[in-house]
Amino acid sequence: MASPQDFAGYTPTWCSGCGNWSIGRAIMMSLAEQGLEPSSLNMVFDIGCSGNMNDFVNAYAMHSLHGRSIANAIGIKLARHDMHALVIGGDGALLGEGGNHFLHACRGNHDITVILHDNSVYGLTTGQVAPTAQKGYTSKSTPGGIIERPVSGLQLALTQGASFIAQAFAGNLPQLAKLIAAGMTHTGFSLINVLQPCVTFNKVNTYSYYLQKSYQLPAEHNPHNYEHALAKVQEPFHQEKFPLGILYQAQDQQAYHQQLAQLEQPLVTRRRTSDYAPLLEYFQ
Numbered sequence: 001m002a003s004p005q006d007f008a009g010y011t012p013t014w015c016s017g018c019g020n021w022s023i024g025r026a027i028m029m030s031l032a033e034q035g036l037e038p039s040s041l042n043m044v045f046d047i048g049c050s051g052n053m054n055d056f057v058n059a060y061a062m063h064s065l066h067g068r069s070i071a072n073a074i075g076i077k078l079a080r081h082d083m084h085a086l087v088i089g090g091d092g093a094l095l096g097e098g099g100n101h102f103l104h105a106c107r108g109n110h111d112i113t114v115i116l117h118d119n120s121v122y123g124l125t126t127g128q129v130a131p132t133a134q135k136g137y138t139s140k141s142t143p144g145g146i147i148e149r150p151v152s153g154l155q156l157a158l159t160q161g162a163s164f165i166a167q168a169f170a171g172n173l174p175q176l177a178k179l180i181a182a183g184m185t186h187t188g189f190s191l192i193n194v195l196q197p198c199v200t201f202n203k204v205n206t207y208s209y210y211l212q213k214s215y216q217l218p219a220e221h222n223p224h225n226y227e228h229a230l231a232k233v234q235e236p237f238h239q240e241k242f243p244l245g246i247l248y249q250a251q252d253q254q255a256y257h258q259q260l261a262q263l264e265q266p267l268v269t270r271r272r273t274s275d276y277a278p279l280l281e282y283f284q
């Protein structure tokens with residue numbers, strides 16, 4: 001059985017104290033605890049500091065174009081729905097450049113797990129504002145404060161049909177590892193929104209900020225109740241409170257690939273039923 005260390009690639013180059021360190025470690029712990037092997041899952045990394053994990057994790061992986069990781073993961077999942085498909089990306093890549101892919105993956109309930117590194121900045125390009133930043137957030141790209149209201153990945157996912165939605169804090173590694181495993185074992189679109197301090201460029205959403213503002217969902221929170229979840233996902237924006245845990249998990253919802261009779265078995269294992277040689281010859 002693989003250990004977390006078996007999933008380790010090159011030594012990370014993230015800034016000291018960056019939330020990416022614990023997210024990377026939590027992913028490796030979670031994969032090992034699920035009994036997976038590096039060869040048993042596909043990971044797609046977007047562009048950004050989080051995407052650099054492509055080199056730091058040992059698994060089948062690709063580094064996508066900016067904002068296109070979800071689209072690639074969906075394609076991979078349709079071809080290999082017998083394997084897990086994991087997406088790693090930041091809030092800029094997944095809700096900015098890739099926002100269209102995000103919402104269509106939710107509405108299709110595609111069976112992929114998205115680990116969204118939510119740090120409100122583009123860290124790789126030195127701290128420009130990202131779409132989840134609170135209104136008024138100042139950065140080198142918004143010296144007078146950002147005018148637009150923030151995009152909420154949680155609200156977007158819930159209202160567009162995602163069937164598993166959780167929020168975690170990079171400062172709580174054991175819970176993060178458990179939530180990643182819960183998302184991966186769920187069939188359908190799963191989002192793990194991770195509150196990830198960027199210690200170098202974001203001086204607002206720090207570890208101490210999230211320690212003060214986040215809380216564990218109470219035992220009476222029923223993740224199968226859509227209305228409860230809808231109220232919870234609005235708290236970050238209306239009350240500056242960040243609930244941690246499984247916010248929503250739908251029951252009895254089929255994933256996209258389960259509704260296609262043609263995908264009874266993974267595409268890559270299907271026997272070729274036609275002889276394409278005459279066609280290839282015709283088009284040459």
Ligand code: SF4
Binds near residue numbers: 017019
């Ligand atoms: Fe982490 Fe920010 Fe440094 Fe990127 S710039 S590695 S997000 S602390």
